[in-house]
Amino acid sequence: MSDPEANPDANADRGRERDQMVDRQLRSRGISDARVLAAFREVPREAFVEPGLAAHAYDDRPLPIGEGQTISQPFVVALMVEVLSIAPGGRVLEVGAGSGYAAAILGQLATRVVAVERHPALADAARARLARLGYTNIEVHDADGMGGWPEAAPYDAILVSAAASSVPSALVSQLAARGRLAMPVGGPHRQDLLLLAPAPDGRLTERRLGQLSFVPLTPGVARPDA
Secondary structure: OOOOOOOHHHHHHHHHHHHHHHHHHHHHHOOOOHHHHHHHHHOOHHHHOOHHHHHHOOOOOOEEEEOOEEEOOHHHHHHHHHHOOOOOOOEEEEEOOOOOHHHHHHHHHOOEEEEEEOOHHHHHHHHHHHHHOOOOOEEEEEOOHHHOOHHHOOEEEEEEOOEEOOOOHHHHHOEEEEEEEEEEEEOOOOEEEEEEEEOOOOOEEEEEEEEEOOOEOOOOOOOOOO
16 A cells, blocks of 8 residues: 555655565565565555665665564565465464554455554554554554464464464464464574464474574563553
């Protein structure tokens, strides 16, 4: 979605930057799902970064968003979204909403996106951005990501945008029978990106997709969601 507060020339320039990002950072590195690529062409990443960093919105790196958190590198978001194989009509949970950027990408693909964020200031800002951009299928809650959001479970896909030493059992319990969960798992500085899916016998299958570094998934929330 284009930012309604930007002027047409600025929107056109940002649109070209998004196209270049998709071609150079995503498609050239193996992201091939047409719906995922289209979502990244549509969402204005500059609307989800600090105003002083807008010129770097399409750089191939994470950027700070406050509260010690970051907006993830575009390729990492694309990789996690693509492996979740989100179908139209799907219901998705994102843990660690941050700026709301990944939720916006997911909102282009799924019917309903539930995002939780433990930092109230970030949750408020994400809600405001998503509302301003016209997203009506995304809800952001102040909540402890360790517990997910059971009220809207089960989810066809769960994307965890923060790292932990293991996958919280509460998130596994909120996954649909044929759902998928993508999450970085490991130590504080380096993790394996895992894709988990329930097997017919009830066990979880596990696929390692590479190593990366995420901020930690930390329990607790300063202001419980009403």
